[in-house]
Amino acid sequence: MRGGDAGGLRAFNERRVIDAVLRAGALSKAEVARATGLSGQSASVIVERLVEQGLLAKGDKVRGRGQPSTPVSVAGSGAFSLGVKIGRRSVEARLIDLTGETVAERATRLEAPLPGPVMEAATGQARELLEAMSPAHRARLCGVGLALPGEMDAWADELGAPKAALAGWRAVDPGAMLAAATGAEVSVFNDAAAACAAEMLTGEALEAGCALYVHVGAFIGAGVVLDGRLYRGARLNAGALGSMPLAGRVPGAKGRQLIHAASGVGLARRLRAAGIDVTRAMAGLGGAEADAQFADWLAGAAPALARAVVSAMAVIDFEAVAIDGVLPPAWRLRLLDATHEAVLRFDRTGLSPAELREGTIGGEARVLGAALLPLQARFSPEPDLLINRRRARAAAGPTALDPAPGFEAPSPHLDRWRS
Amino acid sequence: MRGGDAGGLRAFNERRVIDAVLRAGALSKAEVARATGLSGQSASVIVERLVEQGLLAKGDKVRGRGQPSTPVSVAGSGAFSLGVKIGRRSVEARLIDLTGETVAERATRLEAPLPGPVMEAATGQARELLEAMSPAHRARLCGVGLALPGEMDAWADELGAPKAALAGWRAVDPGAMLAAATGAEVSVFNDAAAACAAEMLTGEALEAGCALYVHVGAFIGAGVVLDGRLYRGARLNAGALGSMPLAGRVPGAKGRQLIHAASGVGLARRLRAAGIDVTRAMAGLGGAEADAQFADWLAGAAPALARAVVSAMAVIDFEAVAIDGVLPPAWRLRLLDATHEAVLRFDRTGLSPAELREGTIGGEARVLGAALLPLQARFSPEPDLLINRRRARAAAGPTALDPAPGFEAPSPHLDRWRS
DNA sequence: GATTAAATCAACCGATCTGATTTATTTGTT
DNA sequence: AACAAATAAATCAGATCGGTTGATTTAATC
Structure with missing residues (x-):
């Protein structure tokens, strides 16, 4: 519930302040007031409280005309988030802090995507990373993000894996298992959606508020960003681009879906x-x-992917389309160029133009996104709103970051952490 | 901005109250409190204020156990909205009240969609309808909605119209002209998006929070509903389904886009x-x-439309797909059935199932939607959030204020296309 | 008469706003 | 170099607004 009473109002404005600081990199109280439209007094009170909570940190005074201003920026150790990525060929986990910096990570390669070994690797990695944290830091874990493909048991033949073994996934609830293993709240995302979030938040390819992010991993999927918000889909299955029908038989492809031509x-x-x-x-x-x-x-x-991209544009008028994945950069670029060329051969009458760009993160985008998304959910004024930190920081120039000693201020507002 | 200060908080809660009353049809103050989570006192104050403003109206007391309750429901004459639809073959305008009832309407058929005559008809109709209103009612006009195709000058050959004449549309800003003619705020929508809103709000076909609404008019387009909100697109061009690429040549079609096969x-x-x-x-x-x-x-x-629908599902995991338009009901049903059949022939591995349904409003959905959308923007707690009034009303049972125009029995097509 | 539940009353609380004040720095003048 | 004026951040104090809490009233059924 957003708004409602005084407490909700405060929580909402706190998020707006954090959002403003994240966007700008660093702001003085007066600047926060101007950026949010709050009065100086409220901005001051909120900033002061957030500093006390360890979420913001004061930097060195900046002298200009008039009274020097004290810039505040987000404190790295103000919050942490754990991302876990389950794939068909590997399992990865990564712990990041509020600024998005990686604190620690783990990775395991898999022979086959069977439920038992995969979930063992995932829960094991998560536990390891959490146990290595100091208790104070662990108390500031704001959630666990889990990125995994929509259907682990689909397209078994394409994988060359035994269908029966993969069917075991139907009885498994990875989110619940991870929650049980970590004792933290787990939010589940489609792997491509998570990767998409990472590209939006820390990458360079997606500046648009409305974008399609294609990720070529073991299979192929996409993330959908609408109005700057990650759209996960009613059944977490938005961007299932691999299921896009092909125009006809593609040489060497076993089936009639994009996944058979481009994976x-x-x-x-x-x-x-x-x-x-x-x-x-x-x-x-x-x-x-x-x-x-x-x-x-x-x-x-490339032609198959181009058709998928054009088809997607007929559903949503994406302003940008990024292509990323596990391919080596040279190949990724060739895929982009070939797709671009193929797109141009389609009749695009009635479609708004989109910019086709190369992704900038690669295969690790999925874990990173899984880790970033719980932070977003906790600190952004709207759930699913994606704010690019890196770009914002760069624009604001370097700032004095994160003194961040042991916080642990038992302020009354800290327990609003869960809400 | 949502929230922010006390005034914003009040505005937000007022919308929540109106939203709750709209959904339920009629609620007592105590029920409003329960529905919104507000305290009884706040609910009372807000309801009283809304009644004073003429947006809510008290009904006859209802006696039960304890003190009788006084139900309030939305007052028809609390607000009005004007919808204008510009099409390639006709111009229509419709004035509705807060309950969605039609107050008055106009329609003009066109020979050719040329800017001059079209805009003259549109502004003329709008002015006529507004001038027929009493001053008191006119003061309660909350906006003008304009629905029109994304590009009036595209596909001239398909229309059999002279390309040069249509190019005149590029120099025309219909929204601005209508604003100038009416002196009211005009919001512009894609025609299919507006029709979609009408189906969501007053139709029976779309109960899902996430749906694709295909509208076959002179051309073919679609509206996109995500999480109960109409998604208009970054450039108002979401649901440009007519531009969906075909698989190959379709006999009799002049081009390679859906519009050439299904319009x-x-x-x-x-x-x-x-x-x-x-x-x-x-x-x-x-x-x-x-x-x-x-x-x-x-x-x-049908096969072309089926391909477009399946392709759309690979972008967004729509829970429902409705097919509507200007076709006579019998043909509309045949189109639906044939499309359904064709959809089933596609490989849908990896896609979430969707329900395929017949639209329930038809060609007038576009004007109606254009009229409904400004009301939504003004009174719903979230912009673009679509609340079905008719269905909500029915669920709550007949109430004192409900004019209850015997609407038709439900049970529209209930096919699930899942393997 | 007891029970029930809506509606209301009165006091309180929390968050923000307004307007005045303080503070530290630069700029301009003597 | 010394001093006043200008500037803008930061702060203080009081007021306002909206929602909440808990007790009370009211009008019906059981």
């Missing part, structure tokens, strides 16, 4: 069939032979 | 070519020959 496993299958080391190739070290295989894959993938 | 003008062209009176046919009086032409059109239109 990481499809590319890997080709590489493996040609006797190429997939891991090396995906690290950009495959050489000419890998490039040739990639070009083959690209010839089918 | 009202395409159907009309066929009918005319067969020597059939289009107006009669569109009124459902075309006879067997018209039916045969329709079947031909349908054979190309």
